[in-house]
Amino acid sequence: MAFPCNAPRRLRRTAEIRNLVSETRLTPDAFVYPMFVCPGEGVRKEVRSMPGVFNLSVDEAVKEAQEAHSLGVRSVILFGLPDKKDLVATGAWAEDGIVQQAARAMKREVPELILMGDVCLCEYMSHGHCGIVKSNPMPKSLGAAVRDTMTPAQRIATVRGKSKEEKEKAIKAAAERMAKAVMASFEIDNDSSLELLARTSVSLAKAGIDVIAPSDMMDGRVAAIRRALDEAGLINTPILSYAAKFASGYYGPFREAADSAPQFGDRRSYQMDGANVREAMREIEADIEEGADMIMVKPALPYLDVIAAARARFDLPLAAYQVSGEYAMIEAAAQNGWIERERVMMESLVSIRRAGASIILTYYAKEAAKLLA
Numbered sequence: 001m002a003f004p005c006n007a008p009r010r011l012r013r014t015a016e017i018r019n020l021v022s023e024t025r026l027t028p029d030a031f032v033y034p035m036f037v038c039p040g041e042g043v044r045k046e047v048r049s050m051p052g053v054f055n056l057s058v059d060e061a062v063k064e065a066q067e068a069h070s071l072g073v074r075s076v077i078l079f080g081l082p083d084k085k086d087l088v089a090t091g092a093w094a095e096d097g098i099v100q101q102a103a104r105a106m107k108r109e110v111p112e113l114i115l116m117g118d119v120c121l122c123e124y125m126s127h128g129h130c131g132i133v134k135s136n137p138m139p140k141s142l143g144a145a146v147r148d149t150m151t152p153a154q155r156i157a158t159v160r161g162k163s164k165e166e167k168e169k170a171i172k173a174a175a176e177r178m179a180k181a182v183m184a185s186f187e188i189d190n191d192s193s194l195e196l197l198a199r200t201s202v203s204l205a206k207a208g209i210d211v212i213a214p215s216d217m218m219d220g221r222v223a224a225i226r227r228a229l230d231e232a233g234l235i236n237t238p239i240l241s242y243a244a245k246f247a248s249g250y251y252g253p254f255r256e257a258a259d260s261a262p263q264f265g266d267r268r269s270y271q272m273d274g275a276n277v278r279e280a281m282r283e284i285e286a287d288i289e290e291g292a293d294m295i296m297v298k299p300a301l302p303y304l305d306v307i308a309a310a311r312a313r314f315d316l317p318l319a320a321y322q323v324s325g326e327y328a329m330i331e332a333a334a335q336n337g338w339i340e341r342e343r344v345m346m347e348s349l350v351s352i353r354r355a356g357a358s359i360i361l362t363y364y365a366k367e368a369a370k371l372l373a
């Protein structure tokens with residue numbers, strides 16, 4: 001029907017009518033509040049690039065969880081900052097690991113709160129990668145390796161460059177080639193990493209974590225975790241898998257928050273390429289076949305089409321993670337007075353919900369819950 005019969009503005013006149021016909025509703029119980037737990041007591045250290053987000057010691061984390069719960073947020077997801085890191089991520093699976101301590105305290109103080117545990121190794125590894133690093137050792141000295149990456153002409157330029165600049169340039173180029181060679185020589189060992197992820201999951205569930213959320217992107221990890229949980233008698237612990245996790249520049253501020261930046265290389269060999277939506281569907285399908293109870297797409301805003309595609313194709317509860325960079329961009333623009341903070345915050349959350357996510361992991365959980373009350 002054409003105008004004047006079809007006049008959608010009739011239903012936009014007042015806030016009440018707009019609410020009545022709203023297709024997408026946000027409720028605080030859809031939010032999961034991410035929290036970073038660190039050692040110590042009385043610690044409340046703000047993350048520089050994420051104003052309003054803190055590294056919290058266990059006692060402070062309990063208070064924060066209580067506050068979130070009182071606002072109607074029913075779930076938190078815990079990340080840990082261990083006091084020591086090593087090459088087998090001991091802090092991730094130790095009985096007295098930082099997240100295990102927090103989980104026990106929260107279960108005691110806020111028993112109704114759903115505790116999710118992020119399962120990954122990067123925060124606990126001295127090199128910051130999500131799995132065990134198997135380096136292919138350099139077969140020769142560093143100098144020999146550098147020389148081998150150069151053509152004879154380049155080699156000559158390094159030692160006998162005509163000018164100082166030429167020499168500098170040749171040396172710089174050689175250093176870059178060397179860095180590339182070193183990066184190409186490391187590899188994440190998928191299968192031995194699975195053993196540690198499974199061990200971590202069992203340890204977290206035993207400490208009181210209700211939902212295991214593997215974020216590492218190793219192949220076969222959901223099956224390995226499911227098997228380990230079942231063998232430990234934890235048959236009722238569900239798995240929320242970070243099924244489609246893209247290698248993203250939006251994770252920058254998180255790496256400061258969780259102190260988990262890789263010390264060399266990047267995560268593109270195990271996280272997904274942002275260009276691929278069909279591959280994302282295959283990743284999700286594989287995780288469902290392996291036993292995932294819920295699935296997640298991460299990040300959220302730059303991947304709304306992936307959320308929508310996943311919603312159309314799969315029937316499991318679907319979560320999306322509004323990541324640190326999404327949060328930091330809104331905060332930074334708002335601090336400059338360039339956008340209306342609350343408005344953009346709610347609009348971004350509605351868009352994630354509208355795309356099809358029923359569960360939203362967001363640093364705005366508490367604040368959005370306040371606005372929805």
Ligand SMILES: [Zn+2]
Pocket residue numbers: 120121122123129130215216
């Ligand atoms: Zn990781």
